[in-house]
Amino acid sequence: MDPTILAAAAINGLLMGGIYTLVASGLTLIYGVLHIINFAHGSMLMLAMFAVYFLLTKAGIDPYLALIVMVPGMYVLGYLLYRHMIGKLSLGRDENILLITLGLSILLENLALLFFKGDSRTISLAYSDKMIELGPLLLGVPKVVSFVAAMVLCGLLGLFITRTDTGKAIRAVAKERMGARLVGIDVDKVFAISFGVGLATLGAAACLLMPIFYVSPSSGHVFVIVAFTVVVLGGMGSFLGAVVGGLIVGLTESFGGLFLGESLGQIGISLIFILILLFRPSGLFGDKR
């Protein structure tokens, strides 16, 4: 096989992987702190992408600029959603929460279907077709920009978690809920903040994905499987895991498509998911249960 093609597949895989990392980091944060497996993660991303779509088509706002609106907007949405809904409903068994988020995802997906119909939407920007040269490879500008932005945002998220006081509070609650409460941390507020941040990452990911992907009401399913695979591969609650996992999943998807064809190529991600759950459920960096 032509090394250029391999290299192209690898690079493209990494580029997409960077964005998967961003999507997954929200999911892993929500799980790590709240112990909620947010099945609605995919449909929430889908709705965020519709928002970006309409921001462009109705208000002419470039998706990358929309970050300024989407990130804080989704944060507020997440915060309020937790305060007024999730927080109250998430008492009880693990499976109950999973079912509730499943219900939510069904609700969101079908609301989208109702309002936006089933067609896929893509956007086209002035620079959509521009390419960057990297040696013998041609890479799409939006893809590269999105990747770089994703990595920067992941880095910022990492700094937030490790350097700020709020971040420390979040880590404390994630590690030891009762202890955190005992030292005076407002655990419920930390939950709300974490959920908000989780959704904020989706808002960011939406802005970065819209230029290079499509959105349709059923996109949620696709994203859920990818996001869960990244999180499970990397380890539930592990941020480093999300980064490594995201890149691996991106590469798998890319090479899968290359070697197995478009249709069968999708199988790579689901197979990784299955294999990890069967043989190493704690993932690469997660705590061994």
Next chain:
Amino acid sequence: MMLKVTQLTKIFGGLKAVDNASLEVGQGRIVALIGPNGAGKTTLFACIAGFLPVNHGQVQFLGQDITGLKVHDISRRGMVRTFQITQPFAKLSVLENIAVGSHQLHARRADALAHARTIAERVGMPAAMLDQPAADLTVAGRKRLELARTLATDPKLLLLDEVMAGLNPQEIHEIIGIIRKIRDSGVTILLIEHVMHAVMSLSEHIYVLSYGKIIAEGAPREIVNNRDVVEAYLGRGAADQMGAEPAQGVEHA
């Protein structure tokens, strides 16, 4: 010999939760396993009953090596354990809970339910309790249910894990009587317990576990005066302060 545990060791990470422990339980006896909190008693139970794999050592039940067998296999052979933190089948009624145990011997539902009723009586459960969902029971009720459930499987050896924790003196008194009756009906009992007067009055032989090791064994009277035992519970030097003396001729397993 009903149960013979030989040099059992269980390691978690770098920690020896159970360290070269050996014990024996003769048929028809009541033997107690005591020791300070965190000594590894429940871990030892879990290893004996097959819930945890052992790193070293052997468990023999009725002369057969059962080390490494699956939990349900061990249970079917006649060794059944209760849980320190009770684990009832919450949504099922008390009667249905016990019937799950009865089903080990009775295939038909009606037979199992009838058998469960007699077991409930043996354990002193009032008939009104039987139709309650298990989740609604008090601590004492749950402990009694735990006992009834395991009894319903017609066990040869019962491993009781702190069956008296959380009970008031009256309830403890009743349970002591029930345990005695169970033994008198032919069941051998190995129990973990913190309620000392119960241990004293029930058991014929006691093993003391501290930091995973068996530090003493013997008749109740001997154990109470054993210096190592006192120090395990109360700290070094406590024995001197209390004027205790090491018992004569006690084996250190």
Next chain:
Amino acid sequence: MNAVRSPWMVHGFLLLLALLFPLVFSSPFMVNFGVLALFYAFIGQSWNIAGGFAGQLSFGHVAFFGVGAYASTIVQMRFGFNPWLGLPVSALAGAAAGWLIAVLSFRAGLKGSYFALITLAFAEVFRIVANSVEITGGGLGMLIPMKQTVANFQFGDRRVFYFIILALTVISVALALWLKASRFGARLAAIRENEDSARALGIDTFAEKTKIMMISGAIAGTGGCFFAQYFLYIDPSIAFGVDKSVEMLLVSMIGGAGTVYGPLIGAVLLAAVSEVTRAWFTIQGLSLVLYGALLVVIIAYLPNGLIDLFERRGRRRGGS
């Protein structure tokens, strides 16, 4: 309001209603509604015995449905076998898929949410495979040519389909009733409530869970065969798409997971909402919006499902 009615009278009464239904309401719309309601009750029961009775919640139950649908259709279309053979073939195929997924997942000790997620992944793998290989027709799916004769398992008079699915549903209800009254069922309930205690009481939880998954798979697989014969077309997204998994789960949870009639209540509701919104509003997806909302509400406030509203007596009250 404490009428002590024999349960058999209730069963008999419901069966009578069901038998009379297509004779009283013979319009194509109503017959179709009846078929749909019973179909969802049937495949819902498949999910129910695994998820409601045994506590193994799966998000990928469509895998068994799809395996059955494809197995019976392939056997008919690619190998020329009699379509009626599709029924036992689909049941076996569903059972085999149930066995496979059970053995892999339970050996690895997967429970709760992890089990739910891995079943989703398995269904997705099946979908991708069905989409990619020749024998299934790939993305184009498989069309069964219309030839409405009895021998061909196709009927011009749709009411025949109604009675077939009614018979299947009756079998599934009988199975559920048997489970409630048997040792196997009692063991499954124990496993659902507390697997460690169940093991401690001598139950081989791995074996029992695998058995129920096989039975559940067989039922869902049979449902797949019926579906293929009724609609005469399947493709990977119909046969393995998430929608059916969701519907199987929804009818059970909303109607009452772990009860015998829960899936039926949920199914009648789902079919009603579905057909009504489709016929009157021609809006795609409205029914599922309602259903998603209903799932959230039910889990939060009525975790035992709608059947709670029916069971005013028979609820055990604590104490005196």
